[in-house]
Amino acid sequence: MHDQPERVRSRGDLLLATLSVGLPVAIYNLLLVLTGTALLRAALRRALPGRSWTWVAGLGAGAAYFAVVTVHFDVYRYFRDGIDLGVAKDLGGGSLGRALAFVRAELMGLLPLVLSAVAGGVAWIFLCRRFGRRISGGLGGSGAGRRFGTARGILLANVMVVLLPGAALAVSDRLERTLGKVEAHRLYRVPLAYLTDFDGDGFGLMTRPFDHAPFDGSRHPYARDIPGNGIDENGVGGDLPRAEARPPMEAWDGRRLERKNVLLVVLETARYDLLDAVVDGQPVMPALAAMPGQRLRVISHFAFTGPAICGIFNGTISDAEEGTSLIDRFRAFGYATGVFSGQPEDHADIARRTGMDRADVRWDASLMPAERMYAGADLNSLVVPGHLPVGELAKWIGTLGDRRFFAYLNLQEMHFPYDSKKIPATLLDEPIPRSEITEANRDWLLRTYWNAARRVDTVLGMAIETLRASGRLEETLVLVVGDHGEELFHHGYLGHGVNISHEQNETFLKLVNGTIDAPEGPIGHSDIGRVIHNALARDPADRMPIGGPVLAIVGGPVAPRQIGLFDATGLRKYDFSKDAWTREDGPGGEPRRMDEDPAVIHAWESYALAASR
Ligand SMILES: [Zn+2]
Structure with a gap:
């Protein structure tokens, strides 16, 4: 069963979708402006009596409506990912003029939106001035106007529209979810959601996931499941028999x-299949593929950069846990420690959380903003080409003499x-432009992604060559690991971290100059520290246990939207908002429906209990 509720398949579906979404949205918006007009008119009449304020009120309500929709719906969405003038100012070397040059790309992108909002407002003012009196007079004189134009009529209409979200939910969850993207719907949903949350625990009959115990405030979909009390507090998976949290990583003994x-x-963003991908008869990543070493399948618990890097360094699944950083472990052993990164490691507070700010040397993209690969002012897009950190790494290694090092690249x-x-086009003539990235252009998109992977491979080859040239390659344990995968429309999504799947969560690890006892299934990022430990352990008896089902989460650890377990048999997954169980047999597999699997729920419940302690 293909789980793609957002997709429309035929022309009939499209018509139905347009009607079922467009009609309520039109009703919501009309009524909102009408209600605003009536309220404003009443307020103006009271404050400044003696005139008919109808068209002034209509003008005000309409203009306010334009402003609210524009600001909340578009500008907010546009800037949500963290444009920050303070950051931009630092990038510009403290000069506001240069800072504005950095954000210009963002501002230019907003220009059409601002212009159309201004044009809409001006047109509205013109129409109100020109026809406002006539329309309000005409409407007021008509039968419908007399009936619904009164305070009571407008109140009645609002009461009826408040029921609309309930009706939408009765038709289908999918319709309600789609309408949930519209501000007005969310506004009109509030009264009914409040009234059907009988026990006041934040979940009711209108919420998804809905409240399975609507009259018990201690039981709701994200309530903590207290182990062994016979009560299924969150309504999924039955009562948690006992919490089986994974113990934190064992201490490392440097002498062993x-x-x-x-x-x-x-x-x-390294897809699981990169090491096997072939283009024009050649591996996409020839240098990495040719390196002798052990390969492991790796799962990114959240499929996002921040938790992934923290997990690799600290042995954690989410930010809710503390762990001991690899930087601190190797510093304790007297190693030189260095950070050489193509991204700004302050992004998502990574440097502080991972102890990178305690490394002897820290070089990252924030030192070279002019070399950035993409336009854009948010810290997220400040990434620089790989030859820069590799060059810094090479310089640093040259200064170390006999000292042992731990380096992160x-x-x-x-x-x-x-x-x-800044990425040479070697595997194709013309990389896909951003505006052409659609499902229909998947092949072009994949080829562009591979082209970037080839560049990474070349840069990686330079780093390996540095080690070889300095005579250190044989005595260096090398790990190459992705922070998460990337879905290129396999299940209808583009990107990562939004839907648990092999495409989004799975990546790979290549281990060179060391081996471990490979588990049967994939490992999680939280096990990478153990991999390093075991590959360095002199005595096999000292090796730490690695493996077992890997937990993956979309959303927060305590209130996730999806949870999943990856193991050798594939992925088992529960979607809270859709109340749906699916499984995938492995990378490239299609989701199929499955029965409830308490093991998945219990793994998450155990983790949530331990992490929120
Ligand atoms: Zn990432």
Whole structure:
């Protein structure tokens, strides 16, 4: 069963979708402006009696409506990902003029929106001035106007429209979810959602997931399941028999580990299939594919950069946990520690959380804003080409003499939109432009992504060559691991972190100059520290246990939208908002419906209990 509720398949579906969504939206908006007009008119009459304020009120309500919709719906969405003038100002070297140059791309993108909002407002003012009196007079004189134009009529209409979200939900969850993207719908949903939350726990008959215990405030979909009390507090998976949280990573004994250098390379957005991908008869990543070493399947618990890097460094699944950073572990062993990153590691507070700010040397993209690969002012898009951090790494290694090192290298070329003027086009003539990235252009998109991967491979080859040239390659444990995968429309999505799947969550690890006992299934990012430990352990008896089902989450750890478990048999997944169970047999597989699996729920419940302690 293909789980793609957002997709429309035929022309009939399209018509039905347009009607079922467009009609309520039109009703909502008309009534909102009408109600605003009536309220404003009443207020004006009271404050400044003696005139008919109808058209002035209509003008005000309409203009306010335009402003609210524009600001809330579009500008907010546009800036949500964190444009920050303070950050931009720092990038511009403290000069506001240069800072504005950095954000110009963003502002230019907003220009059409601002212009159309201004044009809409001006047109509204013109229409009100020209026809306002006549329309309000005409409407007031008509039968319908007399009936519904009164305060009581407008109140009645509002009461009826408040019931509309309930009706939409009765038709289908999918319709309600689609309408939920409209501001007016969310506004008109509030009264009914409040009234059907009988026990006041924030969940009711109108929420998704809905409240399975509507009259018990201690039981709702994200209530903590207290182990072994016979009560299923959150209504999924039955009562948690006992919490089985994974213990935190064991202490490392430096005397029992080989004193090898460690080079940890993290590849931004590395799909699980990159090492096997072939283009024109050649591997997409020839240097990496040719390196002798052990390959492991790796799952990104959240399929987002921040939690992934923190998980790799600290052995954690989410930010809700604390862990010991690899930086601190190797500093304690007397290693030199260095950070060389194509991304700004302050992004998502990574540097502080991972102890990177305690490394001997920290070089990241924020030091070279002019070399950025993409336009855009948010910290997220400030990423620089990989040869820069590799060059810094090479310089640093040259200064170390006999000292052992732990180095972290981060390469960003495979970040969306997979192309920049700084990435040479070697695998195709013309990389796909951002505006052409659609499902219909999947092949072109994939080829563009591979082109970026080839560039990463070339840069990675330079880093390996540096080690070889300095005579250190043999004595260096090298790990190359992705921070998460990337879905290129396989299940209808583009990107990562929004829908648990092998495409979005699975990546790979290549381990060079060291081996571990590979588990049967994939490992999580939280096990990468154990991989390093075990690869360095002199005595096999010291190896830590690695493996077991890997937990994946979309949303927060305590109130997720989806949870899943990956193991050798594939993915088992529960979607809270759709109350749907699906499984996938492996990478490239299609989701199929499955029965409830308490093991998935219990793994998450155990984790949520431990993480929120
Ligand atoms: Zn990432």
